[in-house]
Amino acid sequence: MKTLARSLFIGSNNLVTGVIALAVVLSIALGCNCNKDLANLGKEDTPSNSVSNTRTDTTSSSDVPSNSVVEGLVKDTISQFADAVDSGNFADLHSNASSDFQATYTVDQMATAFKSYTDKKRVVVPILEKADDMSAKFKNDPSIRTEKGLKILVAEGEFPTKPFKTRFDFEYVNRGGEWKLLKLIVNIP
Numbered sequence: 001m002k003t004l005a006r007s008l009f010i011g012s013n014n015l016v017t018g019v020i021a022l023a024v025v026l027s028i029a030l031g032c033n034c035n036k037d038l039a040n041l042g043k044e045d046t047p048s049n050s051v052s053n054t055r056t057d058t059t060s061s062s063d064v065p066s067n068s069v070v071e072g073l074v075k076d077t078i079s080q081f082a083d084a085v086d087s088g089n090f091a092d093l094h095s096n097a098s099s100d101f102q103a104t105y106t107v108d109q110m111a112t113a114f115k116s117y118t119d120k121k122r123v124v125v126p127i128l129e130k131a132d133d134m135s136a137k138f139k140n141d142p143s144i145r146t147e148k149g150l151k152i153l154v155a156e157g158e159f160p161t162k163p164f165k166t167r168f169d170f171e172y173v174n175r176g177g178e179w180k181l182l183k184l185i186v187n188i189p
Helices: 002-010 014-039 067-087 091-096 099-104 107-113 115-119 121-133
Strands: 143-147 150-159 166-175 178-187
Touching: 067 091, 067 121, 067 150, 067 166, 067 178, 091 099, 091 107, 091 178, 099 178, 107 115, 115 121, 121 166
Parallel strands: none
Antiparallel strands: 143 150, 150 166, 166 178
């Protein structure tokens, strides 16, 4: 166990270290930048430095799409991500994401953030492609939270792909009745 922990945090496994670093960077960036972008979206909104002042837990369960609809969104995102990793070009994934995501990250930043995946695409892409034929196991039921008057769909879970599970932590913002990618974290140990 000590050896596993040491290899995860000290860096003997570049893929795992890269995924951990990416998750930390994306979490920090989305926590800081996303809120700033969302603060300017509504005319009646007032800026706030406190995230807790702008969030409510969830809206009614009738607003949450069915698990099969959410799974379709997740599979579509993973498929676009697999194509981006395979080609090394994140432009399509970036252009299909929300304007909030696009304002926070450039295509080059995405390519840099996922370099460890593109470097090992011969291993990563087949794993990602297997998710399309599987059912997602959600950590919690998909839910909607409201931030700055916007509905944000939260989907976190995994696909039982082999040899490694494909874990995901995605958020989508509702724009014009369509769910657009707001947060992208993919973890293949």
